[in-house]
Amino acid sequence: MSNNLPQQNSDQAIIQLINFFNLYFPLNTIEKEEIAKLFSIRNIRRRGYLLQEGDICRHYYFIVSGCFKMFAVDPAGKEHNLQFSVENDWISDLHSFYEQIPSRLYIEAIEPAVVLQINHDALLYLFVNYHKFDRNFRIITERKYIDFQNRILQNISSTAEERYVSFVKQYPNLFNRIPNTQIASYLGITPEFLSKIRKKIVAEE
Secondary structure, three states, X not given: OOOOOOOOOHHHHHHHHHHXXXXXXXXXXXXXXXXXXXXXXXXXXXXXXXXXXXXXXXXEEEEEEOOEEEEEEOXXXXXXXXXXXXXXXXXXXXXXXXXXXXXXXXXXXXXXXEEEEEEHHHHHHHHXXXXXXHHHHHHHHHHHHHXXXXXXXXXXXXXXXXXXXXXXXXOOOOOOOOOHHHHHHHHOOOHHHHHHHHHHHHHHO
């Protein structure tokens, strides 16, 4: 993988964000001007961090390009992937962000990426003064909650093979961008077992 920073025009990134919001509650001219002022663009190198354990999550991130993982590290030093996010998705440690407390999580770029970020106070300003953003972010949060709920249900009721098949269906354009070790961590299995599952599925096709 290249570690070169992607080139992204700030105006183009804002248009991409506006188009995302317009899928739900379209923005008027004043609301578009506000997000252009309050969101800032940021380039992230591969394996660069948006957040590390012990830091307070200061921003909510909209992914313009690239791919991120959010993970925790257990006392033995093993990583446990909780979430992957790619273009036109959001990522943040919401507990740390809203409570402004130290995070227990990491957010790392799997590939070079560009994000638009908004800080805690600016987002609350949008919620208070432009209720359309409150509704838009409620949808974003609800969708994330549903994803986490479905994942928990899969972990307690599905086999590793079923979880892998579900992952591929849910992220058809993602699994080829993520190393097997990362997918295995997300599924809670070893890379070797993931390889066996893939071979079995190919043999049955």
